[in-house]
Amino acid sequence: MQQGGDLVSLHLPLVKRIANHLAVKLPSHIEIDDLIQVGLIGLLKAKEDYQADSGATFSTYATIRIRGAMMDELRARDWLPRSVQKNLGRVAKAVQGAEQRLGRAPTDSEVAIELGISLGDYHELLGDVSLARLTPVEDVETVAGDLEPDREVIESLRATALSDAIKELPEKEQLMMSLYYVDNLNLKEIGLVLEVSESRVSQIHGQAIARLKVKLTDWT
Numbered sequence: 001m002q003q004g005g006d007l008v009s010l011h012l013p014l015v016k017r018i019a020n021h022l023a024v025k026l027p028s029h030i031e032i033d034d035l036i037q038v039g040l041i042g043l044l045k046a047k048e049d050y051q052a053d054s055g056a057t058f059s060t061y062a063t064i065r066i067r068g069a070m071m072d073e074l075r076a077r078d079w080l081p082r083s084v085q086k087n088l089g090r091v092a093k094a095v096q097g098a099e100q101r102l103g104r105a106p107t108d109s110e111v112a113i114e115l116g117i118s119l120g121d122y123h124e125l126l127g128d129v130s131l132a133r134l135t136p137v138e139d140v141e142t143v144a145g146d147l148e149p150d151r152e153v154i155e156s157l158r159a160t161a162l163s164d165a166i167k168e169l170p171e172k173e174q175l176m177m178s179l180y181y182v183d184n185l186n187l188k189e190i191g192l193v194l195e196v197s198e199s200r201v202s203q204i205h206g207q208a209i210a211r212l213k214v215k216l217t218d219w220t
Contacts, residue, residue: 007047011062015039018066021184026074035070042069084131090115091129091210099214105170108207126206127199165215173208176201 019035046065050058094114098106106114112122166177172194179185179193187201194201
């Protein structure tokens with residue numbers, strides 16, 4: 001069995017990889033070294049709390065804790081522009097309205113109609129919304145916070161709720177989210193896999209985030 005120090009040393013590259021992955025679209029005033037620092041704290045905490053019989057590998061558990069620590073830091077800084085928050089709310093409301101009206105996941109065109117804008121304008125809006133990739137699980141954390149559970153329970157609730165919500169996304173959005181968040185591919189690499197442009201990947205991601213916001217609000 002690996003010793004705690006070995007686990008930390010072996011997973012230092014994971015901290016840097018997650019930080020680089022998150023930093024792609026962050027504002028310039030967010031220093032990647034700051035993300036790495038809080039990620040290291042998350043890694044150390046993961047080493048302390050990890051239970052080998054939990055059913056998850058340490059790498060999987062550490063990834064959740066590292067990314068969670070970075071997300072908490074970014075949320076504390078309130079980095080997301082208000083315009084993006086507002087647009088995310090608009091799109092999420094339109095997705096929910098179209099979904100209730102149609103009884104299924106709406107297409108881009110159907111959401112655009114719900115918003116009363118052209119498909120081109122909707123795609124432009126999705127490009128903006130895609131910046132909100134770090135915030136789809138905040139509603140889960142709010143409820144967990146009301147119950148004052150242990151940090152590990154919060155992370156478990158967060159991961160479970162998000163995983164269940166992603167499984168309900170349209171197939172292409174599921175694949176995109178898996179490639180982005182699990183396999184840590186960038187938008188260009190995902191575009192090659194999906195055979196679409198980088199901007200289209202961003203739009204797919206923005207719509208997936210909006211759908212997740214609706215699903216996680218329902219779960220809450």
